[in-house]
Structure formats: structure tokens, C-alpha cells
Amino acid sequence: MTIKIVNALGDIVIDRNVVAKLAAVSAMECYGLVGMVSKNTTSGLIKILKNEHLNRGVEIIVEEDSITIDLYVIIQFGTKISVVAENIISQVKFNVEKQTGLNVNKVNLNIEGVKTK
Amino acid sequence: MDIKKIDVVLLERMFKQSNQELKRNIELVNDLNVFPVPDGDTGTNMSLTLQSAIESINSSKMYSIETISKEISKGSLMGARGNSGVILSQIFRGFAKGCEGKEELDAIDLANALEKASEVAYKAVMKPIEGTILTVIRKTSEYAVQFVNEKTTIDEIIDYIISIAEKALDETPEQLEVLKQAGVVDAGGKGLVCIFKGFRHAVQGRELLEEEITSRVKTETQKILAPEDIEFGYCTEFIVKGSINAKVLKEKIMKLGDSMVFVESEDIVKVHIHTNNPGIALEYALKEGELIKIKIENMREQHTQLLTEAANEVYEEKKNKKSKYEIIAVAIGAGISTIFEDLGVTQIIEGGQTMNPSTKDLLEKIDNTNADNIIILPNNGNIILAAEQAKKISDKNIYIVPTKTIPQGINSLIEFDWEDEPEKNIEKMKECISNISTVEITYSVKDTVFDGIEIKENEILGVSEGKIISVGDNLHDITLKTIKSIINKDTEIITIYFGEDVQEEEANNLAEEIEKLIEFGDVEVYYGGQPLYYYLISVE
Known part of the structure; x- marks a missing residue:
């Protein structure tokens, strides 16, 4: 699936995976986030993702003129989850909007684990 | 002054001075804020976080280095705001760890506590960005640990810490392009320098200002209320008509719940309240006049309904999805099978090293499937061949990912995407196998x-x-x-x-x-x- 930006001079087509990667990388830079997990798992198993697979922890939902981003993450123990979550959401939204020009409607954060080490 | 050791009184003063120093510089720090999101609130966030830490000290019953540093850690965690606030809370958490079991802190202890602070702060991030507050705390602690020896006084170490922190701060634009472009140093780093300067004020014996009045903004955290979290269950609305003593009525009803709205005009009063006793509210009103347009709704029920509706929608969506893929995996062991199922495998054939399933076993499973594309994970070198035979015989669209071990099979599924085309999926899965x-x-x-x-x-x-x-x-x-x-x-x-x-x-x-x-x-x-x-x- 792709995201299309229509322009008088031609169309820009961005692959969903590209947006996912952008979101994943900006999320990873966020303070308090220590890992991403695969969204494919339905229960129980949490698979920590290695660097190159990070975009598997991101789901991009394309709507008419905006996108919604779902993130599946692990947070460090001892941080205030609500605040870390707010930070991640604003940081990802800011970065994706800045780099793609797309309108990010929502960033949903699913906290799947806490790292205690 | 040559102070050799920090006692609990000084430690408390150090943090209180930091708080004041940071407050004085809020605007300056705010203006520097261009990263990660240029919203100009770093100074405010850090200051409010520290303020919360100070309030926590003030309410502490015990008074020792250990408890004070723990209170700082706890208070900053509870009151953390923004990115810089969270990082600061982790720095204090590490600092508190470094203070554990201490009755006084000498220069070496202080340097070690900073090192611990840096260590803990770095743990909470996957990809630390250099050129931020993290770099400042790291460099400062690294140099401080090297600098310090038995003879170092607290004055000396704090002066040294400030000089290193300022130097590290000045270097941040070189490390982070965004800062360079904006021509600023890192805001969080600046905030940290302010905190260190506050330490110096305390050591120099500067007087604390009268407790300033600060505008404390409550953290607004959005949360989805569970039905049992709704304190007052009935949304009650009615209009009272008559010659009403509105003030008395208002006071009586107000005590019954929250979210009260009270509108009065001439001989009519409209009341809206969330309460657990709608009956009592109505009784009160009846004494004042005639009731019209009564509406009582159970909010818990409404809320549960909303929740169920949302859940149903998700379920329906999943059910209606046309199955593009089915995945068959060969596996043995209850745990392994569950993991495969979690990852989207629809059919599992029991088998492995000593029990190779035959082509016939595979074909039976293939016949059971009902999808456009079928992916087989043999998960054993000896079963790949049987899978290939099955592919030849069957007339369905079969793709084999040549996984030779169970972990290869599990990992290849991480790359699998239900929406991608089969060729792309297989290619990615194969690549994944080679990486593990x-x-x-x-x-x-x-x-x-x-x-x-x-x-x-x-x-x-x-x-x-x-x-x-x-x-x-x-x-x-x-x-x-x-x-x-x-x-x-x-x-x-x-x-x-x-x-x-x-x-x-x-x-x-x-x-x-x-x-x-x-x-x-x-x-x-x-x-x-x-x-x-x-x-x-x-x-x-």
C-alpha cells in the first residue's frame, strides 16, 4: 500500500514501509523507549525487534488526507510512562510530518513491555 | 570555604538552590529548545520537574542523605514533564542510587553518584542522541571521576563539574546538526548546567530566597476510564419550576456529586449533576417546586456500551478480512507451537528431527487450507524436500521458505506482512533466515x-x-x-x-x-x- 500526494507537476508516491521506517527511527530516538516489538503477535509472545526489522513494530493506517500511526513498544522501568508516551507521540508526529509533508492524524502507542534491566 | 563533605543540610540546600537557579533561567532555556520538537518548553518542563522533586523533599519525614536523594528521585519521577523532565528524573534516580548507604558525600562520592546518574540516564534510551543533556551528564561524570582524589574539596569538584559541563554544552552544536542550524546550544544541557550552578550557590553559602510562589500546572494525562473508575454513576438533569430559593437548592444538590451545572432564570432552574443518588437530588428539588424534563442516565452502562461497541468493531473488521495467506509450520513442543500460532501460523504439523512428516501429511494440511497463498515453513533441513514434493503435487499456490531450524522459522515470520505480495514476503523472509x-x-x-x-x-x-x-x-x-x-x-x-x-x-x-x-x-x-x-x- 502506498500514500499518494497529488501535485500539479506530478504525483509523489510514498511506500507505507517508508513511512513506517521513519516513524520507527524517530520513535527509537525517543527517551524512555528501549525497544520495539512485532505487531504480528496476537498474545503472549513479545518479540524484541532487531534494528533492521524495526518497522515491523509500526502500523500505518492511511486515511483520506491523513495517516494514523500505531507503535508497539517497550519502555524502560522507572520512567513515567504517561509522560514518556506523550513525548514519543509528539516526537514521532513532528518528525513524520516534517519529513514527508503528510498530515499525521494520530499516533497510537501500545506499550507491550517494560524493560527492568 | 573549604567544604570537605556534603551533609544532608547542604544536599537539601543544593537542590533548592538549583531549583531557584533554574527558575531564573526558564525563559532562556525555553528559547533554546529546538530539539527534538521545537516547542519551547524545555525550561518550563525541567523547572516543574525539579519543583516537584523539591516538594517531595519538603514532605519527607526522614532526613538523611539517602532519604533526601530518594525523595528527589521519587518527586521528579512523579512530576516529570516533557522529554527533558523524564531524562532529569532518570539522572536523579541514578544519583539516588549513588547515594545509597551514605551518611555524607565527599568529592569522590559526588563524582561516583554523577557517574551512576549518567549510567541510569543512558539505560532508558535505545539510540542515544549525542549533543543533548545526555552528552552533558556523561562527559561531566566521566571527567569528574578522573579528576577527583582524596584531597579534592567539594568546592573544587563542583567548580570543575561546572567548567566541564559548560564546555560539553558549548560543544553540543557540533554534535547535533539541528542545534548548529539554529545557532543554539542544547536546552536540556543548559538546564543541567543551571542545576550544577545551583549546587555552587549552596556550597558558597548563598541564602535561599523566600519560597517563591510558583504556578504549578497539573499534568494532564489522558486516560481511558474503565467503567469502575467513574465515581458518580448517574447523569441527572431536570428543570425545577416555581418560586425557588436557588441558592439553598444549589448548595444541597452540589454535595451529591460532581460536574454540576446550575442555570437559573426568573422562576426556572436547570440542574445537571453526576451523582450516585439521583433520587435524593430530585427530592430536594421537589421541595422547591415542580419538576419538568427529568432525564437520568446510567453513565457506567453508557460507557460499557461504548467499550463493547469499540471491541465489536475491531472483531468484525478482523473477521471480514479476506484470507490472503495461510501459513503451515512444522513444529514440536507446546511452547513452540503457541509461539507460531501467535505469529499467525494457521496450521501446525507436529514433527521435527526424529519425526519427519511425509509429503502426504503436508498435503493433508494443504487441502484443509482456504487461502489464495500458502506458505510452508519446514523448520528442518530434512523436511524441506518433502515440502517441495507437496508443492509439486498440489495445484494451490504454495511458497516454501527453506527454514532449517525452529528459530529460523520464528524469525522469518517477523518479516511476514499480511498485506504484502507473496514474492516480496518470501524474499524478505529468506533474507531474514540468513541473518540468524x-x-x-x-x-x-x-x-x-x-x-x-x-x-x-x-x-x-x-x-x-x-x-x-x-x-x-x-x-x-x-x-x-x-x-x-x-x-x-x-x-x-x-x-x-x-x-x-x-x-x-x-x-x-x-x-x-x-x-x-x-x-x-x-x-x-x-x-x-x-x-x-x-x-x-x-x-x-
Whole structure:
């Protein structure tokens, strides 16, 4: 699936995976986030993702003129989850909007684990 | 003044001075804020976080270095705001760890506490960005630990800390392009320097200002209320008509609940309130006049309904999805099967090393499927061939990912995307297989010689990528030895699936030991429940 930006001079087509990667990388830079997990798992198993697979922890939902981003993450123990979550959401939204020009409607954060080490 | 040690009184003053110094510089720090999101609130956030820490000290019952530093840690955690606030809370958390068991802090203790602070702060981020507050705390602590010796006074160490922190701060634009472009230093780093300067004020004996009145903004955290969290269950609305003593009525009803709205005009009063006693509210109103337009709604019920509706929608969406794929995997062991199912495998064929399923078994499963594309994960070198035979015979669209081990199968599924085209999926999955190494720990079923190694019956074998690495009697040692042979500094994730003959505790102990072997990386342990193999381990 792709995201299309229509322009008088031609169309820009961005692959969903590209947006996912952008979101994943900006999320990873966020303070308090220590890992991403695969969204494919339905229960129980949490698979920590290695660097190159990070975009598997991101789901991009394309709507008419905006996108919604779902993130599946692990947070460090001892941080205030609500605040870390707010930070991640604003940081990802800011970065994706800045780099793609797309309108990010929502960033949903699913906290799947806490790292205690 | 030559202060040799920080006592609890001084420590408290240090943090209070920091708080004041930071407050004085809020605007300056705010203006520097361009990263990660240029919203100009770093100063405000840091200051409010520190303020919360100070309030926590003020309410502390105990008074010692340890408790004060713990209160700072706790208060800043509870009151953390924004990115910089969260980082600051982690710095204080580490600082508190460094103060554990201390009655006084000398210069060495202070340097060590800073080092601990830096260490803890770095733990909470996957990809630390240099040129931020993190860099400032790290450099400062690194240099401070080197600088300090038994003779160092507190005055000296704090002066030194400030000079290093300022230098590190000045270098931030070189490390972070965004700062350079904006022509600023890092805001959070600046905030940290302010905190260190506050330390100096305290050591120099500067007087604390009268407690300033600060506008404390309550953190607004959005949360989805569970039905039981709704304190007052009934939304009650009515209009009272008559010659009403509105003031009396208002006061009476207000006590019954919250979210009160009271509108009065001439001889009519409209009341809206959330309460658990709608009846009582109505009784009060009846005494004042006639009731019209009564509406009472159960909010918990409404809310539950909303929740169920939302859940149903998700369910329907999933059900209606046309099945584009079905995945068949060969696996053995209850844990392993569950993991595969979690990852989207629809059919599992029991089998493995000693029990190879036949082409016929595979075909039976294939006939059961009802999808456009079928993916088979053989998960064993000996089963790939049977799978290929099945593909030839069947007239369905079958794709085989040549996974030779269970961990390969599990990892390849991580790359699988239900929405991608089959060719793309297979390509990605194949690539994924090549990136992981598998270690298998099993035992010999008979005396034999393999690769020139003599093996006795029941001896434990450590196998890496199909090669026998070590043989012996001790499961723990053999496993560690085999893993050591395969890891390197780039190893990121080690996943252990323990078999039916291994206790979970034993597996966890092993994981702890392995964790020590790799510098940056994670070790995960799952129940596999497989027979024959004590451990199946994947190394990425």
C-alpha cells in the first residue's frame, strides 16, 4: 500500500514501509523507549525487534488526507510512562510530518513491555 | 570555604538552590529548545520537574542523605514533564542510587553518584542522541571521576563539574546538526548546567530566597476510564419550576456529586449533576417546586456500551478480512507451537528431527487450507524436500521458505506482512533466515564418532549451525561454550527456547550468564517445550 500526494507537476508516491521506517527511527530516538516489538503477535509472545526489522513494530493506517500511526513498544522501568508516551507521540508526529509533508492524524502507542534491566 | 563533605543540610540546600537557579533561567532555556520538537518548553518542563522533586523533599519525614536523594528521585519521577523532565528524573534516580548507604558525600562520592546518574540516564534510551543533556551528564561524570582524589574539596569538584559541563554544552552544536542550524546550544544541557550552578550557590553559602510562589500546572494525562473508575454513576438533569430559593437548592444538590451545572432564570432552574443518588437530588428539588424534563442516565452502562461497541468493531473488521495467506509450520513442543500460532501460523504439523512428516501429511494440511497463498515453513533441513514434493503435487499456490531450524522459522515470520505480495514476503523472509544463527543443545542417543569427535551415549552436544562445537556432561557449561563460539560484538538479540526437560529457573539462570557475555543486547527466554533439545537458541 502506498500514500499518494497529488501535485500539479506530478504525483509523489510514498511506500507505507517508508513511512513506517521513519516513524520507527524517530520513535527509537525517543527517551524512555528501549525497544520495539512485532505487531504480528496476537498474545503472549513479545518479540524484541532487531534494528533492521524495526518497522515491523509500526502500523500505518492511511486515511483520506491523513495517516494514523500505531507503535508497539517497550519502555524502560522507572520512567513515567504517561509522560514518556506523550513525548514519543509528539516526537514521532513532528518528525513524520516534517519529513514527508503528510498530515499525521494520530499516533497510537501500545506499550507491550517494560524493560527492568 | 573549604567544604570537605556534603551533609544532608547542604544536599537539601543544593537542590533548592538549583531549583531557584533554574527558575531564573526558564525563559532562556525555553528559547533554546529546538530539539527534538521545537516547542519551547524545555525550561518550563525541567523547572516543574525539579519543583516537584523539591516538594517531595519538603514532605519527607526522614532526613538523611539517602532519604533526601530518594525523595528527589521519587518527586521528579512523579512530576516529570516533557522529554527533558523524564531524562532529569532518570539522572536523579541514578544519583539516588549513588547515594545509597551514605551518611555524607565527599568529592569522590559526588563524582561516583554523577557517574551512576549518567549510567541510569543512558539505560532508558535505545539510540542515544549525542549533543543533548545526555552528552552533558556523561562527559561531566566521566571527567569528574578522573579528576577527583582524596584531597579534592567539594568546592573544587563542583567548580570543575561546572567548567566541564559548560564546555560539553558549548560543544553540543557540533554534535547535533539541528542545534548548529539554529545557532543554539542544547536546552536540556543548559538546564543541567543551571542545576550544577545551583549546587555552587549552596556550597558558597548563598541564602535561599523566600519560597517563591510558583504556578504549578497539573499534568494532564489522558486516560481511558474503565467503567469502575467513574465515581458518580448517574447523569441527572431536570428543570425545577416555581418560586425557588436557588441558592439553598444549589448548595444541597452540589454535595451529591460532581460536574454540576446550575442555570437559573426568573422562576426556572436547570440542574445537571453526576451523582450516585439521583433520587435524593430530585427530592430536594421537589421541595422547591415542580419538576419538568427529568432525564437520568446510567453513565457506567453508557460507557460499557461504548467499550463493547469499540471491541465489536475491531472483531468484525478482523473477521471480514479476506484470507490472503495461510501459513503451515512444522513444529514440536507446546511452547513452540503457541509461539507460531501467535505469529499467525494457521496450521501446525507436529514433527521435527526424529519425526519427519511425509509429503502426504503436508498435503493433508494443504487441502484443509482456504487461502489464495500458502506458505510452508519446514523448520528442518530434512523436511524441506518433502515440502517441495507437496508443492509439486498440489495445484494451490504454495511458497516454501527453506527454514532449517525452529528459530529460523520464528524469525522469518517477523518479516511476514499480511498485506504484502507473496514474492516480496518470501524474499524478505529468506533474507531474514540468513541473518540468524541457530544453536541447538541436545544429547547423543548412541556412542558414535562425528567430525572426528568421539561421542558417548547420553553425552550433551552443543551444536552451532549444524556443527558440533562442544561435548560433555554439564548442560550449563556446554551451552555457554557453544554460545561463546558464535557471539561477537554485533550480537543484538539472543532468544532461548527451553525444552521439556529443562526447568524455567535453570533457563533464566543461563540467560543471566549469557547476558554478561554480550555488551549491548538482549536475552529473551521462552518456554518451547520441545523434546530432545534442551535448548534451541537463536543468535541475531
